[in-house]
Amino acid sequence: xxxxxxxxxxxxxxxxxxxxxxxxxxxxxxxxxxxxxxxxxxxxxxxxxxxxxxxxxxxxxxxxxxxxxxxxxxxxxxxxxxxxxxxxxxxxxxxxxxxxxxxxxxxxxxxxxxxxxxxxxxxxxxxxxxxxxxxxxxxxxxxxxxxxxxxxxxxxxxxxxxxxxxxxxxxxxxxxxxxxxxxxxxxxxxxxxxxxxxxxxxxxxxxxxxxxxxxxxxxxxxxxxxxxxxxxxxxxxxxxxxxxxxxxxxxxxxxxxxxxxxxxxxxxxxxxxxxxxxxxxxxxxxxxxxxxxxxxxxxxxxxxxxxxxxxxxxxxxxxxxxxxxxxxxxxxxxxxxx
Amino acid sequence: xxxxxxxxxxxxxxxxxxxxxxxxxxxxxxxxxxxxxxxxxxxxxxxxxxxxxxxxxxxxxxxxxxxxxxxxxxxxxxxxxxxxxxxxxxxxxxxxxxxxxxxxxxxxxxxxxxxxxxxxxxxxxxxxxxxxxxxxxxxxxxxxxxxxxxxxxxxxxxxxxxxxxxxxxxxxxxxxxxxxxxxxxxxxxxxxxxxxxxxxxxxxxxxxxxxxxxxxxxxxxxxxxxxxxxxxxxxxxxxxxxxxxxxxxxxxxxxxxxxxxxxxxxxxxxxxxxxxxxxxxxxxxxxxxxxxxxxxxxxxxxxxxxxxxxxxxxxxxxxxxxxxxxxxxxxxxxxxxx
Numbered sequence: 001x002x003x004x005x006x007x008x009x010x011x012x013x014x015x016x017x018x019x020x021x022x023x024x025x026x027x028x029x030x031x032x033x034x035x036x037x038x039x040x041x042x043x044x045x046x047x048x049x050x051x052x053x054x055x056x057x058x059x060x061x062x063x064x065x066x067x068x069x070x071x072x073x074x075x076x077x078x079x080x081x082x083x084x085x086x087x088x089x090x091x092x093x094x095x096x097x098x099x100x101x102x103x104x105x106x107x108x109x110x111x112x113x114x115x116x117x118x119x120x121x122x123x124x125x126x127x128x129x130x131x132x133x134x135x136x137x138x139x140x141x142x143x144x145x146x147x148x149x150x151x152x153x154x155x156x157x158x159x160x161x162x163x164x165x166x167x168x169x170x171x172x173x174x175x176x177x178x179x180x181x182x183x184x185x186x187x188x189x190x191x192x193x194x195x196x197x198x199x200x201x202x203x204x205x206x207x208x209x210x211x212x213x214x215x216x217x218x219x220x221x222x223x224x225x226x227x228x229x230x231x232x233x234x235x236x237x238x239x240x241x242x243x244x245x246x247x248x249x250x251x252x253x254x255x256x257x258x259x260x261x262x263x264x265x266x267x268x269x270x271x272x273x274x275x276x277x278x279x280x281x282x283x284x285x286x287x288x289x290x291x292x293x294x295x296x297x298x299x300x301x302x303x304x305x306x307x308x309x310x311x312x313x314x315x316x317x318x319x320x321x322x323x324x325x326x327x328x329x330x331x332x333x334x335x336x337x338x
Numbered sequence: 339x340x341x342x343x344x345x346x347x348x349x350x351x352x353x354x355x356x357x358x359x360x361x362x363x364x365x366x367x368x369x370x371x372x373x374x375x376x377x378x379x380x381x382x383x384x385x386x387x388x389x390x391x392x393x394x395x396x397x398x399x400x401x402x403x404x405x406x407x408x409x410x411x412x413x414x415x416x417x418x419x420x421x422x423x424x425x426x427x428x429x430x431x432x433x434x435x436x437x438x439x440x441x442x443x444x445x446x447x448x449x450x451x452x453x454x455x456x457x458x459x460x461x462x463x464x465x466x467x468x469x470x471x472x473x474x475x476x477x478x479x480x481x482x483x484x485x486x487x488x489x490x491x492x493x494x495x496x497x498x499x500x501x502x503x504x505x506x507x508x509x510x511x512x513x514x515x516x517x518x519x520x521x522x523x524x525x526x527x528x529x530x531x532x533x534x535x536x537x538x539x540x541x542x543x544x545x546x547x548x549x550x551x552x553x554x555x556x557x558x559x560x561x562x563x564x565x566x567x568x569x570x571x572x573x574x575x576x577x578x579x580x581x582x583x584x585x586x587x588x589x590x591x592x593x594x595x596x597x598x599x600x601x602x603x604x605x606x607x608x609x610x611x612x613x614x615x616x617x618x619x620x621x622x623x624x625x626x627x628x629x630x631x632x633x634x635x636x637x638x639x640x641x642x643x644x645x646x647x648x649x650x651x652x653x654x655x656x657x658x659x660x661x662x663x664x665x666x667x668x669x670x671x672x673x674x675x676x
Contacts, residue, residue, distance in 0.1 A: 020640040185646075188630065188639070190528060190552040196631070196639040204640055211644045212630055214528040215554040216586025220651035223588065248554025250561065251593060258592045292526065292552055293534070295633045301526070301534040302358040302542055306549045308523075313558035 001205070003048045003160055004055070006123065009062065011055045015042045016160060020201040031060040031079055038086040038093070041192065045161020046235045046271055047130050050092030054123035056083045057100040061119050065112035072112045076104060088283040089244055089312045091236040091273040096126055127163045133268045133326035134165035141171030141231065141266055141324045148182040149175060149228045152218060155189045155246035156198035157233025157266065167233040167266040169202060171324065176208045184210045185221060189246060191291040191309065215248050222259040230256045234267035234323075241317030241334030242279030247310050253319035262321040269325045272336050279314035287311050339543070341386050341498055342393070344461065347400065349393045353380045354498060354532075358539040369398040369417055376424040376431070379530065383499020384573045385468050385606055388430030392461035394421045395438040399457050403450035410450045414442060426621040427582055427650045429574040429611040434464055465501045471606045471664035472503035479509030479569065479604055479662045483518050487566045490523040490556060493584035494536035495571025495604065505571040505604040507540060509662065514546045522548045523559060527584060529629040529647065553586050560597040568594045572605035572661075579655030579672030580617030585648050591657035600659040607663045610674050617652035625649050 001023065005012045011028045017040065018024050026042060028034050034056035037043055043052045060079035064072050084097040103122045107115045145151065151172060155161075158169035165173060175181050184203055189195035196212055203210040213221060221227060230252050236244040243249070243265050256263040276282050289307035293299060323330040330336065339361065343350040349366045355378065356362050364380060366372050372394035375381055381390045398417035402410050422435040441460050445453045483489065489510060493499075496507035503511060513519050522541055527533035534550055541548040551559060559565060568590050574582040581587070581603050594601040614620050627645035631637060639645075661668040668674065 021637070187554070188528070190526070190554055193638050196643070200643050201640050204642070209644075211646050212639055213646050214585070214630055215552065216525070216528055216589060217646065217648065217651075219589030219592055220585060220648060221646070224648075224651075225646075247552070247558060251554060251557030251589065254557055254593055254596045255589060258596065292550055296636050296638070298634050298636070299359070300531050300633070301550055302539050304542070305534070305538050306547075308549050308551050308555065308559070308563075310555065310558060310562075313555075313562075 001159070003163060004043065004052055006055055006120070011052070011059065013037055013043050013052060016044060016198060017042055019197050029059060031056040031063070031083060034059065035083060035086045044194070045156065046090035046092040046233070047162040047167065047268055048160070049087065049090050050096035050270065051123065051127045051130060051163050053083050053086070053093045054096040054100055054126045057097060058116065058119045058123055061112065061116045065116055069112060073104060073108065087285060089235045089285045092270050095270045099126060130163040130268060131165055134162055134167060134170040136326040137167060137266050137324050138165060138170035138174030140329050141264065142174035142178050142180065144264065144322065144329070145175045145180050146228055147180050149180050150183045150185070150226065151181070151229045151231055152185040152187065152221065152227055152252070153199060154187040154195065154232050154249055154252055156194040158199055158202045160198050160202060161233060167268070168231040169199065171231055171266050172208065173206065181208060184208060186210055186212050187215045187218060187248065188212060189248060190215055218252055219255045222255055222261055227259070227261050229262045229264055231264045231266060234265050234271050235312055236276065236282050237265070237267060237272045237323065238276040238278045238282060239274050239336065240278045241320055241323060241332065243315045243320060244279065244282045244284065244312050245315065247313050250313040250315045253315040257319050263319060264322055264324060265320055266324040269327050279316060282314060284313070285311045339497065341501060342381065342390055344393055344458070349390070349397065351375055351381050351390060354382060354536060355380055357535050367397060369394040369401065369421060372397065373421060373424045382532070383494065384428035384430040384571070384609055385500040385505065386498070387425065387428050388434035388608065389461065389465045389468060389501050391421050391424070391431045392434040392438055392464045395435060396454065396457045396461055399450070399454045403454055407450060411442060411446065425623060427573045427623045430608050433608045437464060468501040468606060469503055472500055472505060472508040474664040475505060475604050475662050476503060476508035476512030478667050479602065480512035480516050480518065482602065482660065482667070483513045484566055485518050486520040487513060487518050488521045488523070488564065489519070489567045489569055490525065490559065490565055490590070491537060492525040492533065492570050492587055492590055493527045494532040496537055496540045498536050498540060499571060505606070506569040507537065509569055509604050510546065511544065519546060522546060524548055524550050525553045525556060525586065526550060527586065528553055556590055557593045560593055560599055565597070565599050567600045567602055569602045569604060572603050572609050573650055574614065574620050575603070575605060575610045575661065576614040576616045576620060577612050577674065578616045579658055579661060579670065581653045581658060582617065582620045582622065582650050583653065585651050588651040588653045591653040595657050601657060602660055602662060603658055604662040607665050617654060620652060622652070623649045
């Protein structure tokens with residue numbers, strides 16, 4: 001199942017809010033629609049957001065190319081800034097927009113049609129490189145797991161969160177292909193249930209054994225059933241190895257440490273933000289109370305309930321056993337280089 | 339709001355599955371209906387289950403009294419065993435049935451009407467003693483909290499889980515009355531959302547400040563906002579201080595230890611099971627997959643999803659800062675006496 005596909009000037013985006021009940025694609029021709037799709041989580045997962053943003057810049061360039069050629073670059077720049085601000089935490093969004101910006105800079109003065117064509121090529125390159133990176137990470141990560149591995153993952157860091165294969169689920173896919181997976185436990189991942197809706201769905205489709213638990217069961221799972229690894233993705237990694245990822249990741253890291261379970265983070269190198277020296281420099285998005293007080297539009301809490309709803313948390317580097325990237329596996333103390 | 343009320347031979351039981359949207363009482367005249375209500379969690383919370391079970395024995399005795407007087411005790415005994423087996427983890431259920439059994443033994447040979455009358459009196463005594471115990475625990479627990487306390491609670495150990503006032507929420511009520519509560523954070527408590535549905539509801543009604551979070555946010559809450567105490571109830575406490583309570587309690591205890599936050603358990607002395615030397619001796623109920631895969635009847639996971647759904651977990655005594663009972667506050671090493 002494709003997360004996104006570019007075809008004849010249209011971005012086809014799998015609407016992940018409808019999964020697993022409905023497989024439906026949005027056909028987007030306006031970069032503003034892509035921003036809305038990112039905000040409402042039709043597309044989510046840091047690498048997938050990055051690729052969607054790269055194509056959003058293409059759509060913005062196509063629109064800017066309709067107008068006065070003189071203002072092309074300025075109009076495009078303004079749109080690119082809007083795209084880069086769609087959500088605050090995942091750095092891949094900003095990174096993809098910056099890659100497209102570099103294309104525009106390189107081609108300054110060239111006709112808009114040529115710039116558009118190059119932006120399409122760059123977006124496709126970002127897309128293809130992401131899939132390749134995931135396969136590489138999968139191989140690196142699978143090598144770290146024992147045979148008969150019982151692993152726990154949180155949220156969805158799968159094919160659906162990327163351009164294909166997945167980061168954390170890429171490791172699980174590669175380990176399963178090598179006959180090493182006994183059971184994958186999937187945290188349901190409240191509030192938006194990406195674990196229950198997306199991770200279980202992906203693994204079921206691939207015939208990988210998966211058991212769903214609520215987020216509150218992870219600690220007891222480790223104590224009672226035993227666990228060989230926690231494997232998660234990342235939305236942004238600071239220069240010191242602090243990891244911003246889906247809310248609940250930090251709790252898992254503490255629990256893993258308490259139980260002596262390795263805690264692995266899997267993410268493409270583009271997730272590392274050299275401008276954030278540590279986790280304190282990573283902005284954490286707080287989302288609407290409705291995500292917690294309602295489920296599928298149905299209220300589960302009394303009217304007027306006050307809510308704290310951070311979408312992400314920060315796991316300090318000292319709780320992270322290793323960070324798996326396409327450039328290799330990093331261990332503490334984390335030094336990523338350029 | 340009353341959790342349960344006995345009136346003219348009928349047990350009126352607040353149907354907690356409908357809260358907070360609907361306040362509705364079941365009128366039960368058959369002990370089998372009480373068992374069903376306990377199983378489907380219309381009444382839940384160890385002390386409330388205990389009181390409901392005591393009245394279920396009354397209903398069973400009323401039924402047994404209709405038949406042959408000779409078989410009265412045998413028929414009642416059989417029904418009491420069914421009642422005691424309604425759910426496995428909360429020991430208060432067994433304890434209340436044992437208290438009623440002692441009444442029947444004491445009055446062996448007396449006319450059934452007299453036994454029924456004494457069972458009603460005993461059930462009322464259990465009910466009244468629970469409310470009094472909660473107020474005592476509230477005072478003991480409140481004394482342990484600092485001023486401007488930020489506390490986190492899990493599930494619902496409130497008036498609704500007891501015969502009134504609550505255990506963990508009793509401590510919070512007493513602390514609030516003493517002007518010591520800055521904020522109560524309530525874990526929503528998946529799968530059945532007793533935190534969102536019941537705890538938020540109870541605290542709102544009392545004007546106590548409460549903020550709802552998903553279970554996965556507790557760790558980040560401790561790290562980011564700071565917390566002064568975790569306060570939970572218990573379904574069974576082993577002789578060594580190991581605590582069985584709602585699934586997710588164990589994760590909170592590990593997180594509290596990591597962050598240096600005191601972890602308090604509040605429960606009436608009847609929750610202590612001298613026959614369970616440690617937590618390994620406490621049976622943990624596993625409930626239907628539907629509770630996790632569905633929410634309000636709506637599926638949130640793909641069809642055929644495998645689930646692990648333990649309703650409780652066990653927190654080892656070494657993670658418990660203190661156990662607050664109506665007989666006083668116990669500290670490690672836990673020795674409860676008789």
